[in-house]
Amino acid sequence: xxxxxQSPLSLVVHEGDTVTLNCSYEVTNFRSLLWYKQEKKAPTxxxxxxxxxxxxxxxxxxxxxxxxxLFSILNITATQTGDSxxxxxxxxxxxxxxxxGKGTLLTVNx
Amino acid sequence: xxxxxxxxxxxxxxxxxxxxxxxxxxxxxxxxYWYRQDPGMGLRLIYYSASEGTTDKGEVPNGYNxxxxxxxxxxxRLESAAPSQTSVYFCASDIRDRSYNxxxxxxxxxxxxx
Numbered sequence: 071x072x073x074x075x076q077s078p079l080s081l082v083v084h085e086g087d088t089v090t091l092n093c094s095y096e097v098t099n100f101r102s103l104l105w106y107k108q109e110k111k112a113p114t115x116x117x118x119x120x121x122x123x124x125x126x127x128x129x130x131x132x133x134x135x136x137x138x139x140l141f142s143i144l145n146i147t148a149t150q151t152g153d154s155x156x157x158x159x160x161x162x163x164x165x166x167x168x169x170x171g172k173g174t175l176l177t178v179n180x
Numbered sequence: 181x182x183x184x185x186x187x188x189x190x191x192x193x194x195x196x197x198x199x200x201x202x203x204x205x206x207x208x209x210x211x212x213y214w215y216r217q218d219p220g221m222g223l224r225l226i227y228y229s230a231s232e233g234t235t236d237k238g239e240v241p242n243g244y245n246x247x248x249x250x251x252x253x254x255x256x257r258l259e260s261a262a263p264s265q266t267s268v269y270f271c272a273s274d275i276r277d278r279s280y281n282x283x284x285x286x287x288x289x290x291x292x293x294x
Contacts, residue, residue, distance in 0.1 A: 112285035172222040
């Protein structure tokens, strides 16, 4: 069974803090690792990491993929209340399906 | 460009009733997916359609049927709703022309089965 494990399951920080969210995955037929942000609606795409692209950055958000240790991290620096959301990690396999983790609920307090 | 659209947004059913959730995408994507999301469970794949004319079971297909009506539309049917099917349902699509599969999601349907 394809497994994606995210940690922590929830996290509360203050504005300005830096957070690191973790995602570990199984290697079988691995193709890609995706991060999504979900507020009270549909998930929105953040990053996709593959064998040819193991680091991505967009503004205060960045992500890396460690193919040897089979994990990815999502970093958010200088957090803002608008960063409060559930962050989902998903693993893409050779059958094109995505397997999602349970998500990390991030709460950023003013 | 509307992206992925879903109807209805909300629905309340009684146990045993049937209904169909509709999904359409205007991005000319080949593949479409139905997920359900329950508290603390992430997104679980119900059914997917790799291309027009094909459908396959995902992780939690029991109690559901799907139809890929054409390239744009993919519907999910509950023949006899049960309280365990109370959930938020998301439709998604991707182009599936290579290995890398960023999926785009619709706004979701919140279904309650009494």
